[in-house]
Amino acid sequence: MSQTVHEQPVTAAATAVDAARTARGNDDAYAVRLSNVSKSFGRGGAPVLDGIDLTVKPGEFVCLLGASGCGKSTLLNLIANLDKPSAGTIDLKSGRPALMFQDHALFPWLKAGKNIELALKLRGVPRDQRRAEAEKLLALVRLDTAYDKRVHELSGGMRQRVALARALAQSGDVLLMDEPFAALDAITRDVLHDELTRIWADTGRSVVFVTHNVREAVRLAQRVVLLSSRPGRIAREWTIDIPQPRRIESPDVSALSIEITDHLRGEIRRHGKH
Amino acid sequence: MASTDLTKPAEAEDHAPGAREDVAGLEAGLDALETYESERTPIWRTLVSKVLPPALAIAFLLLVWQIAYWAEIKPDYALPRPLDVWDAFMKTWREGETLDILWVSLERAAIGFVMAIAIATPLGLVVARVKWIRAAIGPLLSGLQSLPSVAWVPPAVIWFGLNNSAIYAVVLLGAVPSIAQGIISGVDQVPPLFIRAGRVLGATGLLGVWHVLLPASLPGYLAGLKQGWAFTWRSLMAAELIAASPDLGYGLGQYLNQGRDLGDMPMMLSAVFMILIVGIGIDLLLFSPLEKLVLRQRGLLVNK
Numbered sequence: 001m002s003q004t005v006h007e008q009p010v011t012a013a014a015t016a017v018d019a020a021r022t023a024r025g026n027d028d029a030y031a032v033r034l035s036n037v038s039k040s041f042g043r044g045g046a047p048v049l050d051g052i053d054l055t056v057k058p059g060e061f062v063c064l065l066g067a068s069g070c071g072k073s074t075l076l077n078l079i080a081n082l083d084k085p086s087a088g089t090i091d092l093k094s095g096r097p098a099l100m101f102q103d104h105a106l107f108p109w110l111k112a113g114k115n116i117e118l119a120l121k122l123r124g125v126p127r128d129q130r131r132a133e134a135e136k137l138l139a140l141v142r143l144d145t146a147y148d149k150r151v152h153e154l155s156g157g158m159r160q161r162v163a164l165a166r167a168l169a170q171s172g173d174v175l176l177m178d179e180p181f182a183a184l185d186a187i188t189r190d191v192l193h194d195e196l197t198r199i200w201a202d203t204g205r206s207v208v209f210v211t212h213n214v215r216e217a218v219r220l221a222q223r224v225v226l227l228s229s230r231p232g233r234i235a236r237e238w239t240i241d242i243p244q245p246r247r248i249e250s251p252d253v254s255a256l257s258i259e260i261t262d263h264l265r266g267e268i269r270r271h272g273k274h
Numbered sequence: 275m276a277s278t279d280l281t282k283p284a285e286a287e288d289h290a291p292g293a294r295e296d297v298a299g300l301e302a303g304l305d306a307l308e309t310y311e312s313e314r315t316p317i318w319r320t321l322v323s324k325v326l327p328p329a330l331a332i333a334f335l336l337l338v339w340q341i342a343y344w345a346e347i348k349p350d351y352a353l354p355r356p357l358d359v360w361d362a363f364m365k366t367w368r369e370g371e372t373l374d375i376l377w378v379s380l381e382r383a384a385i386g387f388v389m390a391i392a393i394a395t396p397l398g399l400v401v402a403r404v405k406w407i408r409a410a411i412g413p414l415l416s417g418l419q420s421l422p423s424v425a426w427v428p429p430a431v432i433w434f435g436l437n438n439s440a441i442y443a444v445v446l447l448g449a450v451p452s453i454a455q456g457i458i459s460g461v462d463q464v465p466p467l468f469i470r471a472g473r474v475l476g477a478t479g480l481l482g483v484w485h486v487l488l489p490a491s492l493p494g495y496l497a498g499l500k501q502g503w504a505f506t507w508r509s510l511m512a513a514e515l516i517a518a519s520p521d522l523g524y525g526l527g528q529y530l531n532q533g534r535d536l537g538d539m540p541m542m543l544s545a546v547f548m549i550l551i552v553g554i555g556i557d558l559l560l561f562s563p564l565e566k567l568v569l570r571q572r573g574l575l576v577n578k
């Protein structure tokens with residue numbers, strides 16, 4: 001596959017939504033399945049999300065891309081069961097999905113290791129196995145020495161890695177990430193992209209990664225889903241088969257980013273016309 | 275874009291296995307660059323900066339007092355020398371009564387404080403989390419806080435008689451509102467993100483209260499406890515002073531009251547100072563270190 005990367009168009013399947021939907025319709029293997037999900041806040045409020053159909057296959061890495069305020073976080077909150085959809089159904093194959101926020105959301109009253117152990121405890125892991133398990137997860141995010149560190153003693157990137165380890169401590173095999181690297185500097189973000197790709201490959205989680213950063217989406221995802229704004233609908237999606245690990249500066253990533261950015265801008269521009 | 279020939283086929287394989295160590299090294303470098311060791315201030319520095327100034331202030335006040343005595347602003351029986359007060363204190367000490375007196379009051383304060391915590395904590399949690407209960411009794415709680423608890427002494431004596439129940443009633447009416455208020459504002463300050471993060475991890479309902487809400491509101495709760503202690507001690511002294519009776523044991527309030535009955539100013543002042551010192555001492559030895567510990571653990575205390 002790696003040899004064929006530039007022989008075929010990078011946007012191997014820049015198909016329209018409907019085509020993609022029917023294509024997957026027969027395939028019942030899924031990790032998350034949203035059918036016709038809508039959400040509006042308050043009584044009679046304008047819908048934030050409207051008729052979202054989305055299936056995430058087991059082990060798939062999907063990026064949800066959209067302008068700020070288009071309902072990306074709302075959608076993740078629905079999947080994470082932090083909020084109820086106004087209409088439609090959400091099916092999860094297994095357990096409670098893990099959710100990572102832009103802000104690490106680690107508990108400052110617990111040390112890094114204990115944050116992870118709390119997740120293990122709430123999952124029902126017996127006490128005598130928790131420490132070893134937490135250390136294994138810290139090693140996975142390459143923070144072997146951080147077990148006894150206080151949250152405020154860690155840098156931004158380290159905090160997000162501990163948060164990732166905590167999310168991985170949950171039993172569900174779905175990992176939802178809401179712009180988890182948006183607040184980090186570019187160098188750290190690059191490194192974390194590499195780490196996330198590696199961990200995703202190693203753990204086989206299904207990932208739904210929300211971002212407004214097109215290059216980030218193309219750097220990470222197997223499939224990029226573009227959301228329109230007001231109401232949030234699936235506007236278009238791209239399947240990406242550039243082999244991993246990709247580099248965010250690579251021409252393949254850039255080329256596809258440019259294409260997707262044009263579509264994103266088109267979506268945004270529509271709102272200026274009346 | 276397929277025509278962009280910048281990617282050499284080999285490059286895709288370039289960052290395969292070796293790349294992993296590369297990232298690890300890069301990451302280790304970033305981590306090292308971004309973390310720092312915070313150093314602890316040496317103990318003598320703390321002593322000089324924390325103990326010396328108040329000691330000097332106290333010495334200065336004693337000096338002012340002594341000068342006022344020399345200047346005969348008030349007659350001797352109304353304004354004794356600092357030394358006379360010391361003598362009065364030492365007299366009680368030599369009679370072996372001081373610790374008994376202190377113990378009577380401290381025991382009552384401790385029992386009253388623990389009862390107040392036991393009542394105020396669930397009360398505060400419920401008021402903080404249940405909307406209509408908050409609307410109903412929230413204003414009442416903050417109103418009660420501004421009511422001097424000494425006002426409860428006469429009715430409490432009539433309801434319960436001249437006994438310990440009356441004293442505990444006054445203490446509770448003084449301390450419960452401020453502890454409850456502390457936990458309410460502690461809960462109010464909990465970032466919603468923590469609650470959501472807890473729910474994602476499965477900490478819902480009582481698990482959420484125990485694993486997230488309570489620890490997250492601990493700083494506000496401790497501030498409430500600290501103030502609750504001050505109210506406990508104040509209310510107790512008011513109650514002991516007003517409800518003085520032989521059946522009630524001999525605490526600091528009764529000691530002060532006896533000084534008044536004897537017209538013994540040094541004895542009265544030594545009682546006042548003991549009340550003051552106990553109040554400050556508990557705060558300094560118990561609540562301040564606890565508060566600092568909690569804030570330091572959470573990185574909320576800036577070391578200067």
Ligand SMILES: Nc1ncnc2c1ncn2[C@@H]1O[C@H](COP(=O)(O)OP(=O)(O)O)[C@@H](O)[C@H]1O
Pocket residue numbers: 041042048066067068069070071072073074075
């Ligand atoms: N709890 C809420 N109540 C009312 N409106 C909300 C609420 N949460 C989000 N919204 C609205 O829904 C829209 C989408 O928000 P959000 O999902 O946070 O967008 P994104 O994450 O894509 O930036 C925004 O217009 C926002 O104002």
Ligand SMILES: [Mg+2]
Pocket residue numbers: 072073074178
């Ligand atoms: Mg958002």
